[in-house]
Amino acid sequence: MADQEVKLLGVWASPFSKRVEIALKMKGISYEYVAQDLSNKSPELLKYNPIHKKVPVLVHNGKPICESLVILEYIDETWKSGPSILPKDPYARAMARFWAKFIDDKCFPSIWKIRKSQGEEEREKAIEEAKEQLAILENELKGKKFFSGDEIGLVDIAANFIALWVGVVQELVGVELLTKEKFPRLCEWSDDYLNSSIIKETLPAKDELLDRFRAMFQRTD
The missing domain is CATH 3.40.30.10 (Glutaredoxin)
Known part of the structure; x- marks a missing residue:
């Protein structure tokens, strides 16, 4: 079935x-x-x-x-084939759900707000807010290769936007947000994630994504 x-x-x-x-x-x-x-x-x-x-x-x-x-x-x-996306342990599953929801409810809106901000003051405030959320994720990665440990899991997949799309937003808007100086663990995680074979074959190329978002932003500005 x-x-x-x-x-x-x-x-x-x-x-x-x-x-x-x-x-x-x-x-x-x-x-x-x-x-x-x-x-x-x-x-x-x-x-x-x-x-x-x-x-x-x-x-x-x-x-x-x-x-x-x-x-x-x-x-x-x-589907029980292939690796588990969520941990088996009930507490670890609950924590994975918590962090995935944190990414959707806190990180994604705060980063997208940078693109939507009007004026220097509003943009600076949006950048600081986004950095606060990224700092929380940076701390959560302490001592781990991926959010789920040694293998990609729910939180890593949920963090797609941070691994690839944040770089696109940074380039289009002209801000520095996710840098190795500020967020070394997140940047290392991003490199490991994007270089995983399934991730690499599934996510769009950054240049193609840049072209798509540039065209989209021009239509909405």
Whole structure:
């Protein structure tokens, strides 16, 4: 049953869609990828995610699962092949959920706020706020190669945005945020993560991502 029809509705440049692709590849699951245009949402997307109308959506045997972190847990619980995405220990699982949610609720909004800020004062405030969140993650990495230990797990996959997309935002906006001087552990983690074979083959090339976001920013400015 678990290895039947698997479809992923996603967007190429989305760190949230890429989370799901990474998890599927880690588990060795064959799937159909259905690219979406969020400026012209498909009937399929509206059918499978009528509440939020967002990607990613995993469709397994005709049943949709929405929200990337929920999907990652579903994949881990449904397919036992390949490495575990969440730890087996209940406390460690709870902590992994906590840090993944921290990344989504605190880190992602604070970093994106830099791009949206208006004026020097507002931007400086946004940068300081983002640095505070990154400093918390820097401390969480103490003594570990990945957030999950020696292998990539839920928190590392959730931190996709920090590993690749932060560098794109920095370059486009012209700020220094994630530097080896300020955040040596996070930078080392990012290098190890991006050089892992499944991650490397799944995430977009930085130059292509830069072009995509530059075009997007020009349309919205």
